Amino acid sequence: MRPRIHPDSRQVAFRDRAANALFLARSTATSAETIEWEDGNTYPLIDVEISSASHPFYTGASRVVDPAGRVERFERRYRHVTPARH
Template structure:
């Protein structure tokens, strides 16, 4: 690797506020806030809104989609194109 062209990689804590979990990993991101981790060391902390702990794809929870309501809304807005009796 060429010297002085790559960003500094450091240990950083990412904290998911929605799920209430935090994990320590390496990143080039830095933060002004610091938090004391389980090993007793202090690391920069970055708060995130969504991580694998709270994202519906990873947790297996999906939002309830009101497809019948969407169809009715579409028909009210654009009218029915299906002939009667079909």
């Protein structure tokens, strides 16, 4: 890596408010708010809206979409409409 062209990365605490979870990761993000971690060190704290702790894909709370059901509803709704002939 070339010197002086990359931003400084450091340990940063991320808080997912939806899941009430904390993560410690390396980041270049900055924050005026800090938190004392379990190891006794103080890290910048960044609040996030969603993370792997609250995302439906990772938690298994995602819905299964039934595409066949949507096609059947469409056909029922527009059954009486005949296509225009050219």
